Amino acid sequence: MRTAYSVETVRSAERALMALLPEGALMQRAAAGLAAACADLLGRVYGRRVVLLVGSGDNGGDALYAGARLARRGAGVTAVLLAPGRAHAEGLAALLRAGGRTVTPGDAGPAIRRADLVLDGIVGIGGKGGLREDAAALVERVAATRAAVVAVDLPSGVEADTGEVRGAAVRADLTVTFGAHKPALLVDPAREYAGSVRFVGIGLEPPADGAVLEALQHGDVAALLPVPGAESDKYRRGVVGVAAGSARYPGAAVLAVAGALRGGAGAVRYVGPAGPAVLARFPETLVSDRGPREAGRVQAWVVGPGAGDDAAAVTEVLAADVPVLLDADGLRLADRDAVRARTAPTLMTPHAGEAAALLGVAREEVEAARLAHARELAARYRATVLLKGSTTLVADPDGGPVRVNPTGTPWLATAGSGDVLSGLAGSLLAAGLTARDAGSVAAYLHGLAGRFASDGAPVGAHDVADALPEVWRDVRG
Numbered sequence: 095m096r097t098a099y100s101v102e103t104v105r106s107a108e109r110a111l112m113a114l115l116p117e118g119a120l121m122q123r124a125a126a127g128l129a130a131a132c133a134d135l136l137g138r139v140y141g142r143r144v145v146l147l148v149g150s151g152d153n154g155g156d157a158l159y160a161g162a163r164l165a166r167r168g169a170g171v172t173a174v175l176l177a178p179g180r181a182h183a184e185g186l187a188a189l190l191r192a193g194g195r196t197v198t199p200g201d202a203g204p205a206i207r208r209a210d211l212v213l214d215g216i217v218g219i220g221g222k223g224g225l226r227e228d229a230a231a232l233v234e235r236v237a238a239t240r241a242a243v244v245a246v247d248l249p250s251g252v253e254a255d256t257g258e259v260r261g262a263a264v265r266a267d268l269t270v271t272f273g274a275h276k277p278a279l280l281v282d283p284a285r286e287y288a289g290s291v292r293f294v295g296i297g298l299e300p301p302a303d304g305a306v307l308e309a310l311q312h313g314d315v316a317a318l319l320p321v322p323g324a325e326s327d328k329y330r331r332g333v334v335g336v337a338a339g340s341a342r343y344p345g346a347a348v349l350a351v352a353g354a355l356r357g358g359a360g361a362v363r364y365v366g367p368a369g370p371a372v373l374a375r376f377p378e379t380l381v382s383d384r385g386p387r388e389a390g391r392v393q394a395w396v397v398g399p400g401a402g403d404d405a406a407a408v409t410e411v412l413a414a415d416v417p418v419l420l421d422a423d424g425l426r427l428a429d430r431d432a433v434r435a436r437t438a439p440t441l442m443t444p445h446a447g448e449a450a451a452l453l454g455v456a457r458e459e460v461e462a463a464r465l466a467h468a469r470e471l472a473a474r475y476r477a478t479v480l481l482k483g484s485t486t487l488v489a490d491p492d493g494g495p496v497r498v499n500p501t502g503t504p505w506l507a508t509a510g511s512g513d514v515l516s517g518l519a520g521s522l523l524a525a526g527l528t529a530r531d532a533g534s535v536a537a538y539l540h541g542l543a544g545r546f547a548s549d550g551a552p553v554g555a556h557d558v559a560d561a562l563p564e565v566w567r568d569v570r571g
């Protein structure tokens with residue numbers, strides 16, 4: 095499991111560690127890791143031109159010490175001091191001793207134009223809001239060159255705890271982060287500004303229960319996958335009910351069933367008007383021509399994909415004492431008080447537009463602050479919320495770390511792929527996973543299936559469903 099910590103937690107872990115170490119030791123560890131990452135990126139250090147953008151805090155100190163290390167290996171290093179009187183004094187002295195030089199922002203043009211590599215040491219976890227004007231102007235100049243950009247700890251201008259980007263920010267090719275991941279490195283839009291992320295351990299030990307974000311990895315998912323044993327039969331593996339599709343959208347039913355058949359449940363029961371289309375594609379489906387209440391026992395329901403205005407099915411499903419996944423039209427048709435009153439788990443799977451409609455805000459606002467809105471929706475509905483999109487989040491209503499999915503790919507943004515996800519997650523619910531595990535495991539498998547199916551080319555949602563068995567084999571190793 096990869097975890098991310100709030101600035102407050104990182105700071106207190108730093109204080110605890112610093113009390114045990116000689117003055118400056120942590121910064122030296124950070125700078126050594128940073129310089130090594132820069133050297134790897136450059137391939138050869140000798141003769142390369144490196145520019146440091148240096149703010150007034152310790153983030154600038156890291157950049158200065160790393161610059162000194164690169165200068166000692168033969169790089170030409172120029173530090174642009176954004177606040178000349180307040181730059182990290184010992185770091186600056188080290189750079190000058192190693193042969194580096196300094197310039198003011200006004201004189202930085204030629205150095206930036208010639209740079210092979212730019213280190214962003216403007217702000218780290220001490221940053222507040224977007225870049226200020228002088229820094230933003232410099233960063234704009236950097237963006238117009240071919241120089242590689244390495245962000246120190248975080249891309250300057252992004253909000254460390256939320257992943258929001260409320261003003262100008264650095265766009266890095268690589269971010270070298272120290273001691274602990276910060277939420278901004280895992281959640282969009284900030285994550286996109288970070289480029290690839292390299293972790294440098296400096297000995298910090300944030301408390302195991304203090305994470306604000308968690309990202310599952312292969313081993314975590316493998317341990318959660320429902321695998322049948324000798325005593326299993328189709329009922330013990332769980333039956334998932336799918337109430338989806340309409341005369342207008344029969345395909346949504348087919349795709350949700352396609353996902354459900356690959357999620358580990360022993361059987362898929364379908365109710366709704368798309369029975370013939372479902373059977374034609376998946377003859378193993380148990381098709382019922384009655385409503386959810388009369389359809390026979392299930393261990394979890396999926397309701398909503400392509401369902402049109404069938405409010406009765408949503409109401410019946412919400413009244414069932416089994417886990418329920420609400421998607422698409424089901425989100426719109428569900429009565430909030432009925433969801434809040436449920437005692438069995440509820441998993442809601444909106445995309446940003448659906449979440450915005452439920453919260454009464456603009457879609458852009460949800461996309462700009464994904465973490466806050468996923469948490470807010472979970473609290474309002476007392477349900478687990480899986481907010482789809484470029485970094486899918488799964489938030490529980492009672493707080494705790496939010497799961498963030500690391501496997502997604504924009505190729506998944508194709509009609510019907512959300513239907514596959516809802517069937518898949520519903521199947522995992524029926525197999526006995528908690529709403530949070532079912533949602534985050536489904537997002538993980540679905541993201542990988544998108545990658546496997548696509549491999550760089552456009553795919554349809556049915557291709558994503560077809561790739562799921564291969565993803566299971568890959569994850570189970």
Ligand SMILES: NC(=O)C1=CN([C@@H]2O[C@H](COP(=O)(O)OP(=O)(O)OC[C@H]3O[C@@H](n4cnc5c(N)ncnc54)[C@H](O)[C@@H]3O)[C@@H](O)[C@H]2O)[C@@H](O)CC1
Nearest residue numbers: 120121124150151152153217218219220221222224226247
């Ligand atoms: N504390 C530690 O033990 C360690 C800290 N390290 C580094 O220290 C950083 C944190 O250092 P600081 O606490 O000094 O804080 P930062 O260096 O992140 O930023 C604080 C400074 O930036 C200014 N500032 C804030 N927002 C700004 C904005 N939007 N535009 C321009 N300037 C802005 C503030 O006035 C302040 O002077 C970490 O991100 C990491 O890079 C590393 O050296 C590892 C060890």
Ligand SMILES: Nc1ncnc2c1ncn2[C@@H]1O[C@H](COP(=O)(O)OP(=O)(O)O)[C@@H](O)[C@H]1O
Nearest residue numbers: 482483484502503504506507509510511512513
């Ligand atoms: N930019 C993106 N990067 C990664 N995944 C994305 C992106 N955009 C959408 N997705 C994923 O694609 C799927 C689309 O689902 P959804 O919006 O419900 O579409 P539909 O209703 O057509 O099925 C979701 O799993 C979502 O997380």
Ligand SMILES: [K+]
Nearest residue numbers: 217246248250
């Ligand atoms: K930075």
